[in-house]
Amino acid sequence: MTTDIDIKHHGAVLGVTGSCHELRVGDSGILIDCGLFQGTDFREDLDIDFEIEHIRALVVTHVHVDHVGRIPYLLIAGFKGPIFCTEPSAQLLPAMLEDALKFNDKYSKQQDKQILRQMERQIRPLPYEQWQSLLGTDIRFRFQHAGHILGSAYVECEAAGQRVIFSGDIGAPNSPLIIETTPPPPCDVLVLESTYGDRDHQSRVDRRLRLKALVEQCFADGGTVLIPAFSLGRTQDLLYELEGIIHDFGQDLAAPGIPWNKLDIILDSPLAAKLTDLYRSLKSYWNEEARDLLKQGRQPLAFDQLIIVDSHEDHLICVEKIVNSSKPAVVIAGSGMCAGGRVVNYLKELLGDPHNDIIFVGFQAEDTPGRVIVESGPRFGEPEQADRFAWVELDDERFEINAQIHKMNGYSAHGGQTDLINFAMAIDPHPRQIRLVHGETDAKLALQARLQEKMPGVEVIIPFTEDAE
Template sequence: MANEQTPVQLQFLGAAGVVTGSKTLLQAGDKKILIDCGLFQGERSERQLNKIKRLPFNPAALDAIILTHGHLDHCGYLPVLVKKGFKGPIYATAPSKDITEIILYDSAHIQAEDTRAANERRQLAGKKPLKPLYKEKHVRRTMALFETCPIREWVEVAGVKFRFVKSGHILGSASIELETHGRSIVFSGDIGRQRPLVLDPPTRPEKADFIVLESTYGNKQHGIAFSPYQVLQEVVNKTYEKGGVLVIPSFAVERAQEIIMLLNNLMREKSIPTLPIFLDSPMGSEVTELFQKYPDWHNMTEEEGTSLTENVHIIKSFDETLQVLHENGQKTKIIIAGSGMVTGGRVLYYLTKLLGDEKNTVLLVGYQASGTRGSQLSNGAASIRIDDTDYAVRAEISQISSLSAHADQSDLLWWLASLQEAPKQIFLNHGEPEPAQELKSKIEEKYNWLVVVAEMDILYDL
């Protein structure tokens, strides 16, 4: 392991020049380890990479996979590798394993539904049927390969020693500190804010020869002029005064739970009226239970943790979804529904019913990838298309940027500031070109360190 003559290389097979599809191949001598294994999301051209992009290795020859967290763009491609022969260990924290299981079964279910619908249309057109990327049986085989690791405990596998440290992004999320053949490498994974709402702050690296750093918001400042409490209070009260419905497209992991906690605290303080809250995300309700299972991974009080399920109407089936807008007549209600970027899920049904009325409000509460309906709404689109129908946008569109689970530019520079000496090189991934280039310039200007914006499929020698 101390042999510095052994070749060590990194190859970015996703999340390079784009935000999604995170896959980083570490080759140390004859060993191959994959850091994350995510799906591409967003624009259709990007999603197509899930089907057409060839990996430069045989999955059966891969020694191990190390997972930073359970978001789909970091774990959603795992069953494809298993389907193609991967049988090695998948290392993750315990909450990340549980979240990944929820995410992957949901992904397989959505793929089955989407493929079935597409094939009905293709049959009418005389075209060959499509197949989903993977099925539930592949998810079951994937989950059987997981090995969970306590935080900060060193693990050795295939000539590599690594450990997880908390990254403050979502429940269970971690950065990876890794050592192999005389090189030390830190993979940031997705980093949270300096002061996350419900999680511990990210653990900052003290030393590393090489750093792979995310750059999602490398050119943005989330802003501190308005706290999420203040913005949410104003949005709820304004919608209540108009007699409308507030619909919040939300990510099932972390964001839905944060919103519920904020709403319950505001109601408890009587800063907003006591209104019914509907959580219409089967995945979101499952993740909510994990917050109660893993109290050491968040800083909610016992009362806040309990209120995640006690003060919320949890919608289990689509039949219940059809009744939500009729509950309590036309009175104001708050609906939290997946998905966070409005790419699919139950929120689409609500938008078809609510977008056309100016009394209603749509509140965006997270990152909106380019090409998604969430991005279109955020940029003031006059209409959006859902199931081949255009719906006029007359409802008020609001956004809370300060709730983002991703570090902004200041947070990323803060995360680097604890390094005791200059790293040999920093690789920026998980970002579109403009954010990555601006973060590169800021790091070079502030620290005078060597920074490279990672390019897809290029081999980098360490």
């Protein structure tokens, strides 16, 4: 068998989304992720546009849609091989793709059901740290904790006497619920994400106190606090932190006349509610701190002040109540980048009123409504920086941005620049090559420069085109 390995990138090279990478040895190959394109990367046509006849398996790092959202199209293209993922991801993946297919207008509901049934038959859950060989190939791989979301992993691959690590998404330290990233072992090539390759986050250690202070300040304006949040990962982080605030500071005033232990926390996202239930069923995969809370009798993802909005009818009623009531509330709704979902209806009603506050806690890809709002709207404490004529387009209609806009980077599920550099430098001896993917151009260039400075002698490259070799 040939001793050459070939790495190709079918996504996440021109931007942050659409992660899909291929490791090929001779006549066989595997895919690492098969994700959806969003924001600047958005594509109308999601059909698989690369050869798959030689692909023996799909290996999933985690179940965010920019890493798994294109799996239905891979199946439609004829892929019948195993879909390997960690044991938590195996339980979360069907829910994520069932939701994604609701917005698909290419296939009928019956076809959607067939796709989901086929996918579930092909899923092969694997424990962390267990090597898996592919019969008839010179390829084996295993999952290691990536510290990003529940079930997330980076993938070690061995083939033709070489080792390649695909990072997936690397998490930041001190994440609620999540086990920390496992230090990476030696490898020849590292394929590294670069979402925040050009900056670090605010400290995560005191972020609960910063969230408490920010929410209290927002309510001083007399409006509603809206948090657009990704259904998987970010929502559960927020619930965990809010439960901690309520437990530790329940008698403190969250808003004039209303203490934290009487404040309504509204979760208006059917997918987020379903995934939160799955998170609770996966307690054995939580970190030690979170499991200790359970032993104390606390329920960090199911507390008394939490109100779950289920049906679409209840959602419309909730939006109306929020708009017409003076009672303060924290509303968490998806999608995180405001490109769809129930958060859009809240934004339409709340953005125009300067008494309301929107808190962003996650990455906003280029050309998404969330990115427009963050960059154009009034920043709390910096109103002079706002665009006086700022607006955002939602459902083909323009809405003025007058609400106060806040961004808390400390809640990102991604590691910052320092975390990415530390991950790469932990590989001893250093890899001969690092390939930067899953980032905007400025982020990749900044990370490339820092890695070249910190790791002289290592080739750090940026694939700029699809199928880059």
